[in-house]
Amino acid sequence: RKEVEQDPGxxxxxxxxTVAFNCTYSNSASQSFFWYRQDCRKEPKLLMSVYSSGNxxxxxxxxxxxxxxxxxxxxxxxxxxxxxxxxxxxxxxSYKLSFGAGTTVTVRA
Amino acid sequence: DxxxxxxxxxxxxxxxxxxxxxxxxxxxxxxxxxxRQDPGQxxxxxxxxxxxxxxxxxxxxxxxxxxxxxxxxxPLTVTSAQKNPTAFYLCASSVGARGGRRGDTQYFGPGTRLxxx
Numbered sequence: 001r002k003e004v005e006q007d008p009g010x011x012x013x014x015x016x017x018t019v020a021f022n023c024t025y026s027n028s029a030s031q032s033f034f035w036y037r038q039d040c041r042k043e044p045k046l047l048m049s050v051y052s053s054g055n056x057x058x059x060x061x062x063x064x065x066x067x068x069x070x071x072x073x074x075x076x077x078x079x080x081x082x083x084x085x086x087x088x089x090x091x092x093x094s095y096k097l098s099f100g101a102g103t104t105v106t107v108r109a
Numbered sequence: 110d111x112x113x114x115x116x117x118x119x120x121x122x123x124x125x126x127x128x129x130x131x132x133x134x135x136x137x138x139x140x141x142x143x144x145r146q147d148p149g150q151x152x153x154x155x156x157x158x159x160x161x162x163x164x165x166x167x168x169x170x171x172x173x174x175x176x177x178x179x180x181x182x183x184p185l186t187v188t189s190a191q192k193n194p195t196a197f198y199l200c201a202s203s204v205g206a207r208g209g210r211r212g213d214t215q216y217f218g219p220g221t222r223l224x225x226x
C-alpha cells in the first residue's frame with residue numbers, strides 16, 4: 001500500500017463551482033499534513049498546512065479525519081487560476097515527508 | 110529576497126557522465142532535501158540533511174551522492190551508476206528540528222530537468 005494515495009482526476013469544473021477531493025494516508029502516527037499546489041513543469045508551492053482537525057484559507061478548506069486517515073481539500077468559487085495539480089503531503093519521522101502523486105483540477109470558463 | 114535557487118534549469122548528460130546539480134538557500138534553514146519527480150508519480154526522496162556535515166540516504170539513493178559542507182548549499186551529483194536519471198529534480202529546505210512541530214514544512218526551489226542523451 002502506498003503511504004499517500006490520491007485520486008488522480010482530472011476534475012473538470014466550471015468557474016464558480018465547488019470541487020472537493022480526498023487523500024488517504026497509511027501512517028497513523030503522522031502529525032503534520034499539507035496541501036501543495038503544482039503547476040505544469042513547476043515546483044510545488046505550499047497551499048496550506050493542517051495540524052489539527054482542519055484549516056481554512058479564503059476559498060480553500062482542508063479537513064482532517066484521523067480515525068479514517070484521510071484529508072480532504074475543498075475549493076469554493078473556483079477560478080481559472082485554480083487549475084493545477086494538488087499534492088497531498090504527510091509527514092514521516094525525522095522531518096521527512098511522503099507525497100501523493102497529485103490530483104489534477106481543471107477549471108473551465 | 111529569501112528563497113531557494115537551483116541551477117541549471119535544464120541539464121543534458123551523456124551516458125557514463127557524472128553531473129552535479131546545485132541547490133542554494135538563504136532562508137537560514139537547517140534541513141535540506143533532494144527529490145526526483147517522474148511523470149504520474151509522487152516526489153521520491155533521494156537524500157536529506159538535517160545539519161551541516163551530516164546527511165542520510167532517502168528512499169532512492171542508489172546512483173546519487175551529496176555533500177553538505179555549508180548550511181546554505183546541498184549539491185547533488187548524479188553518477189553514471191544511476192541507470193535512469195532522466196527526471197525533474199527538486200531541492201527543498203525546512204527549518205528542521207528547531208522549528209518544533211512546524212519545522213517540517215518544506216519549501217522548494219524551481220527544479221532542474223535532467224535529460225540523458
